[in-house]
Amino acid sequence: MPVPVAPRRWPLLGHTPAMLARRAGFTDALYEHGDVVRLDLGPLRAYFVTDPALTHEVLVTQGAKFRKGAMFDKFQPYLGTGLLLSNGEHHLRQRRMMQPAFHRDRMDAYATTMVRAATAMAESWQPGEVRTIENDMQELAVTIVGEALFSTEMGQRAVAEVRRSIFTVIQQGMVRALSPSFVEKLPLPGNREFDAAIARMKAVVLQVIESWRADGTDHGDVLSMLLLAQDGGIGMSDQQTYDEVLTLLTAGIETTAIALAWALYEVGRNPEIERRLHEEVDALGGPATFADLPRLPYAAQIVQETLRHYPIWFVMRRTLVPVDLGPVTLPAGAEVIVSPHALHHDPRSYPAPARFDPSRWTPSFTADLPRGAFVPFGGGNRQCLGNTFAQTEIVLTLATVAARWRLVPTRPARVKFTSAPYPDGLLMKAVPRN
Template sequence: MPVPVAPRRWPLLGHTPAMLTQRAKFTDALHEHGDVVRLDLGPLHAYFVSDPALTHEVLVTQGSKFRKGAMFDKFQPYLGTGLLLSNGEYHLRQRRMMQPAFHRERIEAYASTMARAAASLAARWQPGEIRTIENDMQELAVTIVGEALFSTEIGQRAVEEVRRSIFTVIQQGMIRALSPSFVEKLPIPGNREFDAAIARMKAVVLQVIESWRADGTDHGDVLSMLLLAQEDGVGMTDQQTYDEVLTLLTAGIETTAIALAWALYEVGQHPEIERRLHAEVDAVVGDRPVTFADVSSLVHTGQIVQETLRKYPIWFVMRRTLTEVQLGDVTLPAGAEVIVSPHALHHDERYFPEPQRFNPDRWTPEFVSALPRGAFIPFGGGNRQCLGNVFAQTEIVITLATIAARWQLVPTRPARVKFTSAPYPDGLLMKAVPRN
């Protein structure tokens, strides 16, 4: 049957102006026009899927009929063929080789790094000090992921470069993904910043890999796991390792830093949620450091995390059909571009009543069991689900609990949002007030 075309289409440019100016406001409303709606990104025709069941088909049930789409093609020359961008058997092989780095016992070991880094950050705050929370959480996320990846002294130099460059790569990369191809060739400041950041990061990460190969010791970090991993007696090349490291840095820092900043802001906006968070942390943790074993007992804290991941997820991902695919009443030809938006799904009032309201209490076991498959996808789904999702959720819970044990954070002005690949907080100023 005919696929409805989304409103606000411009001649030649299609829906790109609406996507760049309206962002999630535009895509969140597309379900009103159908379960599958056509979007034109310049000359590129794409199909926006807003129904959870059809989303589950794209990501899981019929996932083998899709590969990464046009948005990821634009990243590949710069980010390589890590898990985020690779396809087919190569992707499955790399995923199998990387999985041991994220097994439960490894995450349990990383948990002490998370708690130590969060406590170190909280210890630097001064009573009454106004903090820019998203900057603090970006620094913390880089520190945690960087220390989990690189435990050696030379690895710490890589962490410093990542802290300097990673957000330029993420934010300018998203602008490139939504823009016509000729834009990335223009000598404009954003392009120069992006290219320079990629070059710096590649140089320092390859230097760390070279150093590790000369040493050959398992340092208990993710890099050691990647370089020791083999399948059929064959390990990763330096380039393959670099691609996976850059993927882990890009995916592991952005989502976590955004979620932590927004979680702290939302808690500060809601006194009753904050009171219950403090009471739970006092009862479960007390004065000692938070451990991996505490995470399952921090129920309300976990609900805050789930609600934050619901309200502030990534904007959208793209897939491309490998063959003809039937999605509901729509037949998509081979080579069709498909867009799935976690943000649109998570703000659909059919499944999340009062979607703009921050309500951790919605995350009861009954609510979760009643959610249709595909309605809540903060980490994707199927064999494309983020390999570090447990790592990220553990990190957010441990950080929230560590900060809540020591501080009350009070917002000093309403939140501002800078929307790129996700709703980035922009100047979340909060006053640090000691709890005791």
């Protein structure tokens, strides 16, 4: 059957002006026009999936009929064939080898790093000072992911370089992904900064890999697991290991930092949420640990609601063969868009979706939620391997900060919406609790 076309289509430019002007405001309302809606992104025709059940088909039940879509092609030259961008058997092989690094028996050690870093950050704040929270959370996320990846002395050089370069890589990488290919070849300052940052990070990470291979010891970090991993008796090459390390850095820092910043902001501006979190944290009787996670159910609800309310805007897939999605048959090579933001703000799944409400996440609500309605980490064999790591980091950081401080917003949040709703100058005053 014919696919309904989204409104506000311009000649030649298609729906791109409407998307850039209204961002999520445009895509969140597309469910009103159908379960699958056609979008024209300039000359590129795409199919926007608004229905949770059909989203589950794209990501899970028919996932093998899709590969990464057009927006990911632009990242390939500098992220290589890491897990985020690879396809087919290579993707499955890499995923099998990387899974042990995120097994539960490793999480206790990672959690110790998380609490230590969050404690150091909280202890560095001064009573009454105003913090730019998204900057603090970015620095914290770099420290945690960097130390989880590299635990040796040589690895600390890599962490220092990551701290220096990773945000240039992330920000300029997104510019490249959204720009015509010729732009990255122009002698622009952003291009020079990006190329220099990639070169520095590659050099130091490859040095760490060379040092590890000379030593061969399992240091309990993620890099050790990557280099020890084998599939069919074959391990990763140095280049493949580097690709996976860079993928983990880019995927594991920015998104977690954004979620942490928004979670702290929402706690600080909602007295009842803050009260319930403080009661739960105080009942621990000491610093939060990995073993305390079952005793922090409300903190976990705050994390779930943050991931619902502030997810990435959209991801793209490309059909490998003709695919039936409900009443629509898509041809091979069709670009398909799935929007976590639109799904998470759909009133058919979430009553009052604009309201930040952690208490909605009851066991009965979760059990009744349609499959495909909550996809902060994707789904199927492309679900983010680091999802438990990220959620653990956010819960333990919330608990660590809440034990010492109240963070009070000094002005309403400003949002800079690019690939996700980024906080822009999230200023909060640090008020001691004791």
